[in-house]
Amino acid sequence: MGRVLGALGAVTVLLFGVGGSAGAEDGYRLWLRAEGGGADVTLPCDEPSETLTIARDELSAALPHGTVRFATSSCRGEGSPRLPRQRDVGEEGYRIAMDGEGYVITARSDVGALYGTYRLIRAVSTGEAMPEDGLTEQPAKRLRLLNHWDNLDRHVERGYSGESIWNWHLLPDYLDPRYTDYARANASIGINGVSLTNVNADATVLTPPFIEKVAALAGVFRPYGIKVYLTARFSAPIEIGGLETADPLDGEVAAWWKAKADEIYAAIPDFGGFLVKANSEGQPGPQDYGRTHADGANMLARAVEPHGGIVMWRAFVYSAEEPEDRVKQAYTEFVPLDGKFADNVLVQVKNGPLDFQPREPFSPLFGAMPKTPLLAELQITKEYLGFATHLSYLGPLWSEALTADTHARGKDSLVADRVDGLAGVANIGTDRNWSGSQFAQANWYAFGRLAWDPKAEPEAIARDWVRQTFTDDAEAVDRIVGMMMRSREAVVDYMTPLGLTHLMGTGHHYGPAPWVDDLGRADWTPYYYHRATKDAVGFDRTESGSDAVSQYHEPLASQWNEVETTPEELLLWFHRVPWDHEVKDGSTLWQSLVAHYDRGVAEVQAMRETWAGLEGKIDEDRYAQTADFLAIQEKEARWWRDASIAYWQSVNGLDLPEGARPPEHDLAWYKAQSFPYAPGN
């Protein structure tokens, strides 16, 4: 039996201190709001560090009617662990117990106690029942990182939330309070690292003035348990080092990186390490010198290893010159290197083998590199799922990938068990609401929660988020969570159903453009992926086609090799089928395709109606912004449907299924739409 925590009062005590009227609401406070309840809490140790002071302040703000005290008995004095050793609690874990006077938080480290603090606040906010014998938790994964794709000119690649929050010009002298608010938000969901710069890297960040700026940010994040990482431009030895080469096997090059690492660690003793995109989409890398990814990664790894640093080397590779099916190439390039990476290297693998589409099968690399530490890279920013405006909760997408069974060691070889952590491409920018829209915040939140526990239930996470962010009105919560849980599939339905993929506009990736077939590289065109002709559509990835299925273990390889045993949601990913192919419900592929589009649009309409019914149950400002964005989403969902249908019809020559509405415009109109200033490009 549990005990309901705290008092869920209507008083809103604000944790983020910024100006404005007490009645208005712009989402700046994210999910960190207080219930005004009361709970007495004991934190470890009466000589509080900066971290424990933060913990106390969080509790005082969140539960202002209670008291916070520090336990004198748990300080062991200078030089010895200040906190009692907990057997089942790792370095970042905590225990929340109850005694007659309230709650007692203990942990192995101050940051663990801080995590326990946020956990307790969450429990109070959501009205969670606390087990009688308390709560002991620790993160399942040690690396829980955000990856910002922020350029030094403050443009955010694939960013739809304003500019980069890093104000390089004013750093290191001016520390914007927003950096602290950022750290708090992340710590509250267990994020423990951030890579500050775009994977399309700029060596300038490794120059002395910028190292000083980065060190200033690291100082803000440190008490929140957040380490700083940087992207390493592989050609930096040439660009800023004055060397003639960046060959990782060149002694001068290795020495340069070693000295650079030493320089960084002198300024930032707990610097996390480097994230690298190499020999991908034009980025420099070891292959420029006939070396392997392992050669490159290991050279960098040796430079940071003495300092405890790591190297995260991205496996997002595909070459226009390589004739192999794009989605096979990363496997082809990396599997031979399994076991060849140094211990402090992790290979960072996108959830799917293509590129963050609304649905992809999991990447076969997760089942094929047993000797190499891996990270799963997820995309929080909605590059392919409607930018900031479309409401699309990605918890289900990520959970689908993380709980996928690779069958690498027989059954129950989940992707989640194969990785040492998660990296999330951030959706954060200078917009007042951080993420471009209110509901985009939910994806940031869910990412943190899944990084902590990749097997957590996305619906439970959504429920927590809604309660922490909007309301604890039970019916409202149910309705909002319902919208969220159906929203990912809605996007799949109106953009890329039935295993279709990569049909977006060129460059900016905004809106539909399935007709594009004439870019510099075939593997950048939508046509490459759907290959639609008068008779058929889809990419044959079976043994008779590109044989991408063989990169998966049995029974998946066999299941996906046959249309009959392929889940319909991946049909056109793995198979090429005629337009009149009969799908599971007895309709034709064409009829089903149009039905999916209509279902997607209908789901957005339903979301709008549900949301309209919530007016008055949440604050007017966030209600209105979300209502406006849902209207945009409906307009764009129709656009995706109509443009796609117009195109498919121009290829297959088929009439619309009975009762289906024709596209609003003709294909030429859709092709003529141009968006020179769509954001994030």
Added chain:
Amino acid sequence: MGRVLGALGAVTVLLFGVGGSAGAEDGYRLWLRAEGGGADVTLPCDEPSETLTIARDELSAALPHGTVRFATSSCRGEGSPRLPRQRDVGEEGYRIAMDGEGYVITARSDVGALYGTYRLIRAVSTGEAMPEDGLTEQPAKRLRLLNHWDNLDRHVERGYSGESIWNWHLLPDYLDPRYTDYARANASIGINGVSLTNVNADATVLTPPFIEKVAALAGVFRPYGIKVYLTARFSAPIEIGGLETADPLDGEVAAWWKAKADEIYAAIPDFGGFLVKANSEGQPGPQDYGRTHADGANMLARAVEPHGGIVMWRAFVYSAEEPEDRVKQAYTEFVPLDGKFADNVLVQVKNGPLDFQPREPFSPLFGAMPKTPLLAELQITKEYLGFATHLSYLGPLWSEALTADTHARGKDSLVADRVDGLAGVANIGTDRNWSGSQFAQANWYAFGRLAWDPKAEPEAIARDWVRQTFTDDAEAVDRIVGMMMRSREAVVDYMTPLGLTHLMGTGHHYGPAPWVDDLGRADWTPYYYHRATKDAVGFDRTESGSDAVSQYHEPLASQWNEVETTPEELLLWFHRVPWDHEVKDGSTLWQSLVAHYDRGVAEVQAMRETWAGLEGKIDEDRYAQTADFLAIQEKEARWWRDASIAYWQSVNGLDLPEGARPPEHDLAWYKAQSFPYAPGN
């Protein structure tokens, strides 16, 4: 005898509705804060328009303990003027009278009543004594515009406050509440027009999708009395019209512009007109076809005239190929065109003949185009005065220019009397504090106040701003106003004293670089302006030099022709003098130069001390941000001083004056500093 308005209570009622804690403060609310006082106010007409409803809401928020009512007697019914005719009150003027029950606001138009409303609120905020027989006011100038140098990709040229606030991607469907807050802020200081786009124009804004977005913004601004203007890319007929030429005398081109204007006015019936930069710094223009500025302006003027629109044609021209002294060229090019412009064209002239330097003499065009309507263009964003961080109140700079006597028609031919209005290059962006720093807001405010009344006293404006923005503690107000009033001269002192000019870093214009002498164009180099040699420094603009003095009327031409009668603050602008030239206080030029630098740095130190003494008198958040920025300003003031001295010494070989501190680094160090990501470039 006046009567003190309202009650200056300590309760802060916030007018801008955005989320946050009631205790914290980020400057978002600008100068629109309430005193919680009470005053009963009567507005015109009981069938309130949107504008009058806004006025009532402003009063209710600002003076919540009073009541607001509408006067039933002043509505005259459909179709006839709804408000009583006021003899001494123009279309935008108002009268604030007092009766037994409070205040009565009347006006010729609803917008006039809105201006009266803000005027009353200001009076209450600042504790102003209202004359017994009330207040009747109207703007001295009809055109009071902001010019945003915002690009469609949201980069703001010379912007140090984040991105462009115009979210083109979400327009027209989503109207960010910030647009309304922007409109309120501007209406409160009498701004009645905004040019949305960069003068380095992009024809895309004239395409149908963007016209729709612009119309949406115009709809937000309209009830606040603010018209929208756009910059017209002169080559638009080619770029978006498909024509072969943009020759203004070509019939097809004129027809294209006419149709384009008609299209814009169909969407925006009160569109203001076009702002044009042509044949300047690479922009296309009529001279590309052997036509004059008047040819180009008049063609556009004819296109907008039927709709009541205007054309503002910038006189910021200078050519690298033209050997004449850069500061003479605008006069040379435009004076022959005096009287040749259509009635609805205004020539827009920067305050000085160079480019917004900390100090310049006024532009001779103000005294030389008597037959042409003129606008004065001022720069609110501090491109040359320290970006957003340096505290530099520009009221004195603008007043100096506006109250300068051109002597065009004998004495008292002030610049202010020669112009039909003011255009201010905005310092507004997505930063939470709008303008990049708290004190940068003061320049936006002062611009509006001077556009309304160009002869207003900058100190009185500063006093109002401080009282409306920070505090009404008399001592604190005095100290802050004192800082502000000395701050412009401080920047002159540490950057460009004694008439020196244009010594900033290349491209980004950040920091000092007086040594630069080797760019693509000589007139872009600092060296062009100071011409320092071992023996002398300064630009001879007298009759024996470039004779720029002759572009001014007597007695100025003669006064500035002689060193003895030239104000020391313009010495090196007009004269070339030896380093040992004796200045007015008996010291040498060199000694005086170093003394000015030291005085500038000392003034910043003094500002820091003054500010430190204000801790506790204003809110902690804005106090802290300003303190941090003042520290940056001191660091940069020293840098300007030290780098400049190091350079001058390398040229003149002179020892430092007795007691002067040597530069911290050597010249090579200063030359090596590089800022690839300085903002606004």
